[in-house]
Amino acid sequence: MSKALALLRGHTILALVLLLAVFVLGIEIARPGTVTPLWVSNALLFAAPLAILGAGQTLVMLTGGIDLSVASVATGSAYILATNAASGDGFALALALVLGLAVGIVNGLGVAVLRVQPLVMTLGTGLMVGGAMTVYSQYMLASQPHVPAMIQTLGAGKLIGLIPVDLFLWAAIAALMLFTLHRTGFGRLLYAVGDNREACHLAGIRVWRVLFLDYVLCALLAAIAGLVLVGGTNAADLSLADVYLLPSVACVIIGGTSIFGGRGGYAGTIVGALILTVLTSILTLLDVPEPVKQILYGAIILSLAAAYARLTA
Amino acid sequence: MSAANKMEASSAAHSLSRYLRATGMPLLFLASILATLAIHRDFGAFDVQSLALGALPLAMAATAQAIVVISGGIDLSVGSMIAVANVLSASLMQHASFRQSLGLAVLIILVGAVQGAINGTLIVLSRIPDIVVTLTTGFIWGGVALLILERPGGGAPSDFLEIGAGADLSPVLPNALLLLIVAVGVIWVPIRSSRLGLSLYATGSDPIAAFRSGVDPRLARILAYGLGGVFCGIGGVALTMTTGIGAPLAGAYYTLSSVAAVVIGGVSLNGGRGGVLGPVLAALLLTLLPMDLIFLNIDPNYGQVIQGTLIVLVVMIGGFAAFMQGRS
Amino acid sequence: ADKYVVGVSNTLIGNGWREEMICSIKAEAEASGLVSKVIVANRNGGPSEQIADIRNLISAGANAIIINPSDRDALNPVIKQAVDKGIVVVAVDQAVSAPEAYVLTNDQVAYAKVGAKWLFDKLGGKGNVVEMRGIDGVPADADRHQGFTEVLKDYPDIKVVSVFSGWALNKTAQETKDLLASGKPIDGVWTSGIDSTVVDAYKTAQKPFVPVVGADNNGFIGQLIDLKSQGLSGAAVSNPPAVGGAGLGLALDVLQKKEHPHVVKITPVVWDNSDAGLVKLKAAYNPKLDPFYSVAIDVKPYTQYNMDQILACKGP
Amino acid sequence: MQNGRPVSADENLLLRVTGVAKRFGSVIALRAAGLELHAGEIHALMGANGAGKSTLVKVITGEFPADAGELAVAGAVSVFRSPAEARRAGIVSVYQDPALVPDLTIAQNMRLARVPLEAVRDVMRELGIERLDLTRRAREIDYPHLRLIDLSRALASKPRILILDEITAALPADLSERVFAVVRDWRRRGHSVIFISHRMAEVAALADRATILRDGVTVGVTSTRDAEEKIVDMMLGAEVAKAAAEAPPRAAAGIIRGAAPALEVRDLGFGHTLSGVSFRLGVGEILGVAALEGQGQQELFDCIAGVRRAASGEILANGRALELRHPADAIRAGLVLVPANRLHALLPQRSIRENVALSSFATFRAWGPITMRAERKRVENAVERLSIDRRASAEVRRLSGGNQQKVVIARWLASGFRTLLCFDPTRGIDIGTKRQIYALLREIAAQGASVLLFTSELPEIRLACDRAIVLFAGRITAEMPAAEADEAHLLRAAHGLTAAEPAEAPA
């Protein structure tokens, strides 16, 4: 028993996977026949945008930061895509990503160069983007918004009816994330800056460059996640990604990345995103009143984080 | 760089930004009042009352958040706790007498204290970061509010509502403003200058040093969250007074707004520094902003943009001062 | 004649329906020629924020205030203050209980009733139905749930699963797909407005369509037309955001001393995609419009503006 | 506090600690530590870095509970759950790291700790710091004074047992003397002191007996009049001590005359703290810098390392003038810094490997894929050369202080450099590691690199350097060959004395 516990301590990701398995098992026991290939395929489909947002969030949380503007950026990118699609898909796509880039640059300047606390900076830019999008939307009533077919396929399509298309994008991003974090100088620097910024400065590293790129990447990933989301809903509204803000932080934390930086990684975030998606699915299928669902959601995430803290203490 | 010298180097930037923090918010507020007077010449008692009514719940939320932040935490369940107090008061007071309502109000504020203390205890016991714990308890308290009152409703005796909505002393000194001053003055001011207050600041500044100085940082954190809960309770009851009803979702806007007010009010999220006056003035400012936009007939959604810009600008002033310091 | 200043108070932003509502007010102001300016107080908030906004509109000198109320009772004192100052107050979309106010709403209880009745009849009074509600705790959601439940009483063989869509597109998509994947038998879906997302979920899951009830959203109406050949049957229940413009029309009438009843309820109509209904659907469908904008751009006889004016969304 | 049965009737035995064990996760800090303190004695607690001294202090004062062991005060078994409880029982510690709340003023700090301000003022007067403004925030006060205020607070609560954990480590000689005087006075009044220091001379001068810890075990109690070597033997274990003692003596300095100096500083100025500082550092030379606390040495090193920008003057490396805006500029010119506080240079949660390799990612070019094998080889070489203990290599925060210091040096060994700027590299480091570090510096110099070394322990100048300069009030007051750099000579110059008459030390 203690041996197993020690094994889990050493490989916390194993514990997470185990937990995920328990959740899936639980859902199948409670409602036999639920866990079908289609259900699994759906879970992956819906986990992907969350995990892509989580990828950006992982990048910034490794440096001890947080990005509260991801939801606004994702929504904004989706909305810009839909409202500009009439002028050409490529143009709309580029414009959507430019929004991500622009917000990333502003966040980067604030956090990296002017040393504003990330929470505050991104809270501010999130509000700015949200407000600006609302103003923008009032001029867009006649813009013939639609979601390009390519994006619809990305967000909702399935190969042979089972393999979600967004899984490929997610897999590519995941591979890139894992490689970057563990096998590149930039990845090393993210951990290093999160662990001790001063030490990096003394070691000759221009810290602001690392942080700057970090926040730009996060915002770009948020913009991409927005595209996947709008592909899945086939329509953009101005609260599209709001519900993803807290989960994007939660999946990183559940995945074992320290909110203070310097520790963690993307593998955990992947499992964290899956756990949250499965949890949402369980709650949908559970016949309990909405308030109880909310309470359960909060309580389960809290106990997960607590168990994790125990395990890694 | 040695600790000693780093301290010296940063202390100049510190004292500059401390100076800005201390005087910036009152000046900014004064300026915005003057601007409002310029925009809207017949700004009078009616508008003062609008300002006070609108700002009261947010000011309470900001006070709650400020106390928690000063002691080194952050509370993302502020909005949900306000909602609980709001629906609890509106459903309990609906058929109560005036005097019963007063008793119930005290009870509900105590419930807020307990909720806050639960937040704090969970943080202390689980050793999970504050953000994470309060994020999840935010869901939980939100669910509780919905359990108490599924849809907006309830009420309170009209003379009880009058405590918040009236203007008994003078038309230019609405009760809501008095309530704000009294709540902060009677609860926070004495605490702040007591050893308890010092221990909250100490815990936020350096918990180990605080422990070595005889403070129990765990207890201090629980107390800070509890005290935050008290102000959330007051905020929820105030919301009932100003709206006359309970609404399970009404608190949602106060969580991030309270963080915004705290930041604009010059309280460092690092803890240990700042006060409550700044955040309260910031709450008033954030209420004044949409007023001015309405008077100017500008799309109020620019208000959100301005609020975001204000947050970023306020913190950038400090960052910019440090940046220039680094250059020279 | 002197022109009027009109105030608008709305506390839910980022929602297509509400945007269209505000545009209809601006368009009506423009078309009437009686309005000098429209002051819009538009932000996310609850009753407390709305009270503050209405007070500010009073202060700003509005002659008429159009409110989409966040609560039935909470605004009564401030509405009374406004009316005492000679301001005409019209609550649109949702009702307020203040007797001083004019109320012009879509009948939300009836909205649910007619849709549910269409659905239950379509299913022959028997089957498993999903009730996709909005946000728990919001008045319109509660009213609709009430209407839905009332109709349900007459159909003992209909079984219902309720979920809250939060009026959010993603959440609706995920919930629908979860329900589809769970293998629960579903014979029909009633939605509180997030409709085309449900149809999309069926499409991607490649499951046979079941009857769907939605609102008169442009995207959903397009689906009812296009997917009829693939077996989609459904009904759109009207819920025009033009109640905003209609509210202004009413207010202007009152300002000009015309008599009006204090409460006007716009009865929802059902358009299904039966062969008979298809003509109406096709006439209403507008490929230029956002999928979640309502096709019902006006409420006669209260509104005077045309399509271009509401799309321009510009007040005087 | 729970007071239990009396254990011993020994009148003289004030504090008795036995069998204390404490572990932090996988790290065992204490196994069987004990201590007996008599009334009216100054008792030294000694041990190598990481031996567990500070942990024992924290256990005694209730900062955290012990896993095992017993504590008896004046014969009564006691358990303290917090430093406040210990204080009430008359046991107060000045901890190794500052314990004043940075954002509170000094006066508020005293109020927080329930210490009467008058009593604090009295002690401050004795320490000669009575002019310090009590309404200043702790954050704004320099480190040495912070230590003294901490001491004042401790003494003001009139403890029966005062514990001083390396209080002199960051103090200049003059302030240390004042502390000693106050401590002796405290003993004279019949109280007891536990004194922790790595400086043998201090211990010998001050303490009567010493308890020696090794790897969390009390290995013996001895009189401090015993030979230094005996204590060292006990601290390190006989074999390690022998190896350390046999470190090669200083090799003849291999200064290549004629070549451009590795580092030349011309007329350097920085604010009020440095002015007109000029010196040369030859290739293969070790140049010592001696100074009392706060004479500008910190600024001097920071300017050369690119951490701060000099206001005036020139810095040249190998004859080339440098423009230093960022540490990266200095590093590119071959000037690398080992800062005073190793924690400022380390990534505590990352592995030895990542710490050592850190500086190699400074350029954009290195942001791409890492050649893992090459990196491993480079790191291994450096780690082996410094014989870093690799048992806890996954997180350097689990390493002992000495090993952490070696990791910082290993980083520069792995990346290559021309001149090593070492700022007090042996502060708070045990004598065995100290000797290793000096041997290493000599080896580095012998291979043609240069070293600029500031040390707060004056005897080390003669031990490790070829030449020395002395800073006083931001100016160089003396330059001498190491052979002449005895303590008396250095101290005079460090006080700004060129003649024999005494002068005021700068505040």
Ligand SMILES: Nc1ncnc2c1ncn2[C@@H]1O[C@H](COP(=O)(O)OP(=O)(O)OP(=O)(O)O)[C@@H](O)[C@H]1O
């Ligand atoms: N300890 C400090 N206190 C205040 N400002 C600092 C400090 N260290 C660096 N700065 C300034 O803050 C800005 C950002 O510093 P950061 O460490 O992120 O960048 P960097 O890697 O030092 O690169 P650079 O100095 O070239 O901007 C820089 O302008 C720097 O001069």
Ligand SMILES: Nc1ncnc2c1ncn2[C@@H]1O[C@H](COP(=O)(O)OP(=O)(O)OP(=O)(O)O)[C@@H](O)[C@H]1O
């Ligand atoms: N909070 C902690 N968590 C984990 N390990 C710790 C902690 N505190 C101390 N240690 C470890 O316990 C051991 C003893 O540390 P301690 O600080 O007591 O040594 P010390 O004798 O005071 O050394 P020094 O002379 O360097 O001050 C070391 O290996 C240290 O790394």
Ligand SMILES: [Mg+2]
């Ligand atoms: Mg820098």
Ligand SMILES: [Mg+2]
């Ligand atoms: Mg120690």
